[in-house]
Amino acid sequence: MRRNAPRLAGHVCLLTAALGLTVPAMAGTATAGPARTARAVAAALPQVRSVRLPIRGTFRGPSENIAVTGTLDVSVITVPNAAGGGTAQIISSLDDTSGTGDPSRGAYDLVGAHRDSLPFSAAATTTLKVKPLFLLLSPLVPPNPIVPPNPVRPVTVSVTVDSTGVIGAVTATVGDPAP
DSSP states (O other), X not given: OTTXXXXXXXXXXXXXXXXXXXXXXXXXXXXXXXXXXXXXXXXXXXXXXXXXXXXXXXXXXXSSEEEEEEEEEEEEEEEEOTTSOEEEEEEEEEEEEEEEEETTOOEEEEEOEEEEEEEEOSSSOEEEEEOOOEEEXXXXXXXXXXXXXXXXXXXXXXXXXXXXXXXXXXXXXXXOOOO
């Protein structure tokens, strides 16, 4: 019986394949969904864009104004819905960013990364604005568990996304942007 099992399995597979070829398809008419153009298919795919932006400006810190210089890495990922619109993830990360206090002339370091998820419109181009949360470290106070770094939102990141998820301009400003 054991020797016949592989042969029997082969016969069953052949019989199943033969029946699949000879059984007529279900009666009735099939209706196709709306035709999708290559542009619609491409627009429905996730879009990704990464930029490295120099940042420079002044913001109000916990105890004084701080002039900041450095680099902000921004990655934007859009996932469009079939009907338009969708969700955008904006990932912001500081790189070699420092600041100088006014009037103390104290040195500060800014570190961190932040992720925001926002919806974008199916009707028109949307400008998404986020204020990522970073940490402000002061070398004047030695780091220890009692004195944590200050969380700050000194940067505003703006991203334009059209209704199909295509990513346009990506900018960053330090301080409060003009409305």
